[in-house]
Amino acid sequence: MQFYTRFFTISFVLILLSACSSSNNTPSSRYSMRHDAAPLRVPTTLEMQDAVVVKVTKSASASRPYTVLGKSYTPMLDETGYAEEGIASWYGRKFHGYHTSNGEIYDMFAMTAAHKTLPLPSFVKVTNTSNNKSVIVRVNDRGPFHEDRVIDLSYAAAYKLGYYTHGTAKVKLEAVTLDNSTAHLTYIQVAAGSTLANIEALASRLRLDYKLPTNIVQKDDIFRLHLGPIKDAQHAQQVLTQLKQNQFKNAFLLYTQ
Structure with missing residues (x-):
């Protein structure tokens, strides 16, 4: 795993932020930890759900050109059509609870990311090319400031994505916008309950049985298990029929707006 030092320029002030740190970090920095580290527990199923793509207001301050370690960067104003391949790293406990470049609080258990030029915030699909696992994250920070x-x-x-023990992985990035994320998608609500552990166990089983992603939505004290998204309406109807035949008689279709 790599260690990070992140910088971001707003107007004429160079402010230390959460990113790729170097070995010359001292305990007197604003971070309570000298070196980055993994958390003491693994993420829950609920925490590993994809970020929900919603309409956002771009940060004006995070859209300005900035300079870090002698190199200048010009953020994109529109991420539509963006795609790129390269190396991904990750950051954890050292930066947990500190502000990101657009003023949000970094949560190592949230589906977020740092990028040098994507608009803040924006959403991107990240695919690990070695195992084809993918995730949608909310980009709310700047970095990593390494050429590779x-x-x-x-x-x-x-x-x-399965590379938390390795530190880095080769990935493919694709910008996700409302135009390409919600059109004609179908979800199936399979079950609901008040015990998260039971819903998470059921979600794991359904992902294996139906080869589809799951999504757990919490409202009040009830956890609702959704299967999908499913792009093909006919496929969604076939899955619903199978679910009803396999004990989930109260399952029903949910459509995006």
């Missing part, structure tokens, strides 16, 4: 890295993922995202 294209994105810095949260610990939860790296865990989901």
